[in-house]
Amino acid sequence: xxxxxxxxxxxxxxxxxxxxxxxxxxxxxxxxxxxxxxxxxxxxxxxxxxxxxxxxxxxxxxxxxxxxxxxxxxxxxxxxxxxxxxxxxxxxxxxxxxxxxxxxxxxxxxxxxxxxxxxxxxxxxxxxxxxxxxxxxxxxxxxxxxxxxxxxxxxxxxxxxxxxxxxxxxxxxxxxxxxxxxxxxxxxxxxxxxxxxxxxxxxxxxxxxxxxxxxxx
Amino acid sequence: xxxxxxxxxxxxxxxxxxxxxxxxxxxxxxxxxxxxxxxxxxxxxxxxxxxxxxxxxxxxxxxxxxxxxxxxxxxxxxxxxxxxxxxxxxxxxxxxxxxxxxxxxxxxxxxxxxxxxxxxxxxxxxxxxxxxxxxxxxxxxxxxxxxxxxxxxxxxxxxxxxxxxxxxxxxxxxxxxxxxxxxxxxxxxxxxxxxxxxxxxxxxxxxxxxxxxxxxxxxxxxxxxxxxxxxxxxxxxxxxxxxxxxxxxxxxxxxxxxxxxxxxxx
Amino acid sequence: xxxxxxxxxxxxxxxxxxxxxxxxxxxxxxxxxxxxxxxxxxxxxxxxxxxxxxxxxxxxxxxxxxxxxxxxxxxxxxxxxxxxxxxxxxxxxxxxxxxxxxxxxxxxxxxxxxxxxxxxxxxxxxxxxxxxxxxxxxxxxxxxxxxxxxxxxxxxxxxxxxxxxxxxxxxxxxxxxxxxxxxxxxxxxxxxxxxxxxxxxxxxxxxxxxxxxxxxxxxx
Ligand SMILES: Nc1ncnc2c1ncn2[C@@H]1O[C@H](COP(=O)(O)OP(=O)(O)OP(=O)(O)O)[C@@H](O)[C@H]1O
Ligand SMILES: [Mg+2]
Numbered sequence: 001x002x003x004x005x006x007x008x009x010x011x012x013x014x015x016x017x018x019x020x021x022x023x024x025x026x027x028x029x030x031x032x033x034x035x036x037x038x039x040x041x042x043x044x045x046x047x048x049x050x051x052x053x054x055x056x057x058x059x060x061x062x063x064x065x066x067x068x069x070x071x072x073x074x075x076x077x078x079x080x081x082x083x084x085x086x087x088x089x090x091x092x093x094x095x096x097x098x099x100x101x102x103x104x105x106x107x108x109x110x111x112x113x114x115x116x117x118x119x120x121x122x123x124x125x126x127x128x129x130x131x132x133x134x135x136x137x138x139x140x141x142x143x144x145x146x147x148x149x150x151x152x153x154x155x156x157x158x159x160x161x162x163x164x165x166x167x168x169x170x171x172x173x174x175x176x177x178x179x180x181x182x183x184x185x186x187x188x189x190x191x192x193x194x195x196x197x198x199x200x201x202x203x204x205x206x207x208x209x210x211x212x213x214x215x216x217x
Numbered sequence: 218x219x220x221x222x223x224x225x226x227x228x229x230x231x232x233x234x235x236x237x238x239x240x241x242x243x244x245x246x247x248x249x250x251x252x253x254x255x256x257x258x259x260x261x262x263x264x265x266x267x268x269x270x271x272x273x274x275x276x277x278x279x280x281x282x283x284x285x286x287x288x289x290x291x292x293x294x295x296x297x298x299x300x301x302x303x304x305x306x307x308x309x310x311x312x313x314x315x316x317x318x319x320x321x322x323x324x325x326x327x328x329x330x331x332x333x334x335x336x337x338x339x340x341x342x343x344x345x346x347x348x349x350x351x352x353x354x355x356x357x358x359x360x361x362x363x364x365x366x367x368x369x370x371x372x373x374x375x376x377x378x379x380x381x382x383x384x385x386x387x388x389x390x391x392x393x394x395x396x397x398x399x400x401x402x403x404x405x406x407x408x409x410x411x412x413x414x415x416x417x418x419x420x421x422x423x424x425x426x427x428x429x430x431x432x433x434x435x436x437x438x439x440x441x442x443x444x445x446x447x448x449x450x451x452x453x454x455x456x457x458x459x460x461x462x463x464x465x466x467x468x469x470x471x472x473x474x475x476x477x478x479x480x481x482x483x
Numbered sequence: 484x485x486x487x488x489x490x491x492x493x494x495x496x497x498x499x500x501x502x503x504x505x506x507x508x509x510x511x512x513x514x515x516x517x518x519x520x521x522x523x524x525x526x527x528x529x530x531x532x533x534x535x536x537x538x539x540x541x542x543x544x545x546x547x548x549x550x551x552x553x554x555x556x557x558x559x560x561x562x563x564x565x566x567x568x569x570x571x572x573x574x575x576x577x578x579x580x581x582x583x584x585x586x587x588x589x590x591x592x593x594x595x596x597x598x599x600x601x602x603x604x605x606x607x608x609x610x611x612x613x614x615x616x617x618x619x620x621x622x623x624x625x626x627x628x629x630x631x632x633x634x635x636x637x638x639x640x641x642x643x644x645x646x647x648x649x650x651x652x653x654x655x656x657x658x659x660x661x662x663x664x665x666x667x668x669x670x671x672x673x674x675x676x677x678x679x680x681x682x683x684x685x686x687x688x689x690x691x692x693x694x695x696x697x698x699x700x701x702x703x
Contacts, residue, residue, distance in 0.1 A: 063681045187558040347611045
């Protein structure tokens with residue numbers, strides 16, 4: 001029987017944690033891009049687009065992320081496309097993140113006073129110009145803290161990719177726990193690595209939030 | 218009706234041996250209070266007799282609210298002593314503090330009714346929790362007090378359904394339900410629309426007539442003149458001048474009081 | 484190409500889905516009661532408790548909020564036996580959900596408590612109420628009323644998160660879907676239906692809690 005030192009365990013977990021980071025970044029960036037497109041579509045004022053995107057948001061916020069992962073994993077295969085846990089996890093997390101981000105940002109845009117739209121319209125700016133030059137810059141300021149805060153949500157969400165077999169931090173933890181017979185230690189380390197990833201982001205989001213409130217007074 | 222109406226009704230054990238009947242219910246000696254480096258009360262001496270009505274006047278920031286809040290233990294003071302009914306105020310003992318507060322009622326400028334409780338429950342809460350008063354007795358007393366402040370029919374109303382004047386009258390009933398020996402009022406009409414001031418002052422006046430001991434900070438000089446037995450003028454953290462209303466308002470001695478009174482007429 | 488979906492083999496197994504949904508609701512109900520209590524207690528500790536309680540309460544909240552629920556669950560179910568604490572899937576699920584909800588509820592309730600106007604507390608103190616009485620009778624009821632919508636959302640998040648409990652063979656809704664697809668190989672259909680049931684549960688729980696909030700919390 002092989003002996004595992006604490007360092008062996010930590011080193012392997014940290015190697016796997018790279019995939020947690022990569023998956024988080026892909027989901028966050030991809031989700032942000034899709035979310036932005038959805039946001040703009042929604043702001044055009046098209047009734048159908050608004051209702052459809054509203055339903056999309058409801059669907060992703062009202063169902064478990066785990067189920068979304070399963071559905072993507074088995075759903076892509078139904079179309080005869082060769083699927084992998086990696087691809088399913090990326091797609092599912094991007095969609096999940098896009099739904100939350102578009103909703104967060106919509107709230108921020110709604111917080112920009114109506115007068116700003118009207119004033120910019122009265123200056124003959126087109127819809128795109130209104131958004132790009134007047135509304136989004138103002139919305140961006142208040143959007144940053146909750147967006148950063150949502151990144152924590154995404155990092156934690158990637159842990160569910162382990163269930164469909166993608167080897168990231170949680171999955172690696174399970175595998176290492178099985179061979180070392182040290183589940184308490186291994187899962188403790190896994191939790192601490194997640195904490196080390198997420199806590200600084202939480203602190204940063206919190207400090208951004210406080211700064212924003214001070215600036216507004 | 219109220220405990221202060223008849224001095225002889227008070228438990229004689231509560232009166233310290235060195236004081237005769239008609240002794241002060243509140244006795245403040247050399248009281249000093251600072252917020253950080255800012256000394257707000259700079260040695261206050263004040264006795265309030267049983268059944269006496271004392272009005273406290275003075276400029277904004279002169280320390281009137283702070284004085285009242287010290288008497289109720291809402292602020293801790295650094296030096297001097299303060300006794301209520303012969304019992305010293307001890308900040309260290311939560312138990313002693315609660316006993317003191319049962320003797321001292323307080324009415325706030327901003328009413329501070331509990332928004333989640335009906336009017337009746339606002340009045341009955343403290344007697345139930347603190348005095349363990351029986352439910353039927355408690356309710357009867359609450360209805361009687363609400364009747365007294367002219368709000369008998371509002372027993373089941375919620376605070377946000379009442380006008381400011383009505384809310385303040387409920388706050389008075391709530392304080393009276395604890396049978397306090399002295400009632401502290403801090404500018405209790407300042408947050409009210411002018412047309413609602415009268416209804417609250419009339420209640421206070423009737424309390425005074427019934428012999429309740431009152432210590433009230435007020436900007437209503439006409440009311441102070443009419444109701445108070447004694448007026449205290451505070452200036453820069455000290456009792457600058459005190460005396461019967463007629464001499465304070467009619468013949469002010471110090472230039473500060475003169476200036477304060479004339480500033481009111483502008 | 485054609486995608487052939489056939490829901491009938493899954494629908495035929497409806498009692499399994501129903502039973503799973505019942506377990507999910509049951510887990511959520513118990514975790515809600517326990518987790519909210521933990522939240523109220525820790526919120527009190529963080530706002531007005533002694534220092535010896537404030538620091539551990541803050542550490543608990545941050546530790547839980549910055550780690551995934553699935554890791555918390557695995558720690559409880561797979562990790563604790565190594566320390567001699569052996570739990571059934573049911574108790575492990577309830578424990579993990581309670582700990583998780585408790586941390587979020589702490590922050591939510593704390594925000595509500597801190598929004599209490601100072602004058603409310605002073606008025607209660609001047610009526611000679613003890614600190615505990617002030618908290619229970621004056622501070623807490625309006626605080627709960629204030630944060631009820633946020634608490635409701637968090638309870639729903641915890642319910643949806645409980646899908647992971649199927650991974651430790653807790654027989655809740657996602658586990659039922661897994662069981663059905665292993666019997667008839669209709670994985671996609673099974674998960675679609677289970678997901679729709681989750682969506683229905685989320686809507687139902689939101690309705691019920693909204694109603695309960697108006698009916699029982701704050702008593703107005
Ligand atoms: N909690 C506090 N912390 C620091 N300083 C305080 C506090 N409360 C009052 N002060 C200061 O104490 C001084 C006296 O305040 P106080 O409220 O007693 O005045 P006041 O006579 O009641 O005035 P007003 O007529 O405006 O009510 C002021 O300078 C005020 O700034
Ligand atoms: Mg004042």
